[in-house]
Amino acid sequence: MNTWSELTEIQPMATQILTNSIEKGRISHAYLLQGERGTGKEQIALVMAKSLFCENRQGAEPCNTCTNCKRITSGNHPDVHWIEPEGLSISKEQVQHLQKEFSYSGMESNQKVYVVKHADRMTVNAANSLLKFLEEPSKQTTAMMLTENSGAILATIRSRCQVIDLKPLNPIQFRKQLVTEGMREQDATLMSALTNNLDDAFQVVQDEWFVEARKLVLQLIEMLTTNQENVYLYLHSKWLAHFKERDDHDRGLDILLLALRDVLYYHIGNEDAMTVFKPADALLEKSSMKFSQHHLSKLLDYVIQAKRKLSQNVQPTLVMEQLVLKMKR
Template sequence: MEWDALRAEQPVVTQLLQHAVWRERLPHAYTFEGEDRGELIGAATLLCRAFMCSSKEPKDKPCNQCSECKRVLSGNHPDVTFIQPDGLSIKKGQVELLQKEFAFKGMESVKKAYIIEEADKMTDSAANSLLTSLEEPGGETLAILTTGNLHFLLPTIVSRSQVLSFTPLSESKRQERLQEQGETLELAAIKARVGDKPTEIPAEERKTWIVQGRQVVIQLAEEVFKRPPQAKLLLQEKWHTHFKDRGSIDIGLDLFLYWYRDVLYTKWGREDLAYPDQLERLKAEAFNRSEYMLAANMKAVMEAKKYLAANVNPQLLMERLLLRLQEGS
């Protein structure tokens, strides 16, 4: 990522970072908050390059020509450290190892930088250990923490860093980026809307889970529309076996909500669909349902999400939702 690319998506963030680089007055710590993990890491690496760059002209940083820039880009600069979750969390030992390495002078320069990805996943002991480094950074040190959940970070850590909030990408932009990364149109369209959920499922299994969940929702929506008496059977056989807990049910309800929004969008002639491969089914349902009915269905799903959060029994909640969807009220 370069400044121009970052500016195209995050103009305010880019202006703040560039001005700090140009004035050579970078704070010792930043917290980058946003939904797009790739964008956060790209911006963090860009800032590290600008910080480590050996160019004499601040407005040229990063120059991408000096050895400092090239090493940061390649990921093997001896004075730039990346920390990622080890399993489900960032542990105290990882932070202590970082502090031990940074207790010595930079191997090739007086500057040192580190990026902590998904900093909200630090254990309490790791966060408290990091706090010491943020309070007494020592030397020319730049710390960048990235997070999608700022409220999960210790308030004392947040208060000791400059927080920059990255505005969310539009659904279409997220979808475009996912397709550029090799995702199919169908999967990119859904992932652009629900994100990396469910987060408790390992990344390698998450793709299969969302593909299967998407198919369950398509089938259930079709039963509600064409064969209402069969919908309850499908609910028992497929919905409850796939969406097993409240977190996953909430995602399933989101997928349902996107289905009815797509039906409404199809009625309006819009093309930015969450289910672009289901256009014929969407058109058929759009033809047979009024805008009032679709609005009522979307309201029913949103109310189900609210009741789910209030600990209503999931099975009863879904049976009641099906009834409301069939009635269109």
């Protein structure tokens, strides 16, 4: 999405606020965009930067063809800086490097923009360094901070930003969009439950890693249904060999949540809402006979707890070991 017109379709309120600010020349020195993954935070930041630098802007709309627009699209504009976590967090050194860069005069103008992705992952020292930066803003410096977890942002930082809430995307509308773009209906149903990003959805569904991940999730449910005594062995021989990085585990748990939810849907006769299982899957019937609705609610809660531990930097192998031990009780 390269224009405000396109962004209006998914985030009309946020788009209206920002375009009005641009057209009236009342740009805030800092914005905090908060919303779930896939709600358009990065696209909004990108279009905002283009609007501020575009040589041929019409109203708030960037042209996307001038030199500045093209360089911002490619990530090569000297006065537009992106910061994102190196590893698990954004360090104080990254913020200090940004401050050093901004102490220099602009390469072509005094306008500067910086975008902080996953702003909630700043260390305490990094957040305090950024706070000092925000307390003495330059009139021609604009900060765009992006987060899925606004509760982890320092209140003092939030108070210095114009907070813009992004609404969750409609999964039904997104599924229809995926099908229109050529994705199979069943794949589109699953992707619309996992992401709200079109490019991400097509990349994931074509990835052999993801295809195997889905198979392993179903195998885990089969082990829990028919062969619980060997589930711990399965975890170490199969699951951990495929899910290696923290993000891999998180994506696997997302699929597991959806699969268990499918079994719950099967219980209540809402098969049209299923995402991972096919309605005629024999494992679906076996699992529904093994797990009551009450038991499924417990299993879902265990998986949610595991995802929370992953986000808190608990070692992934330990998280998964604890999860399967709880699930086999």
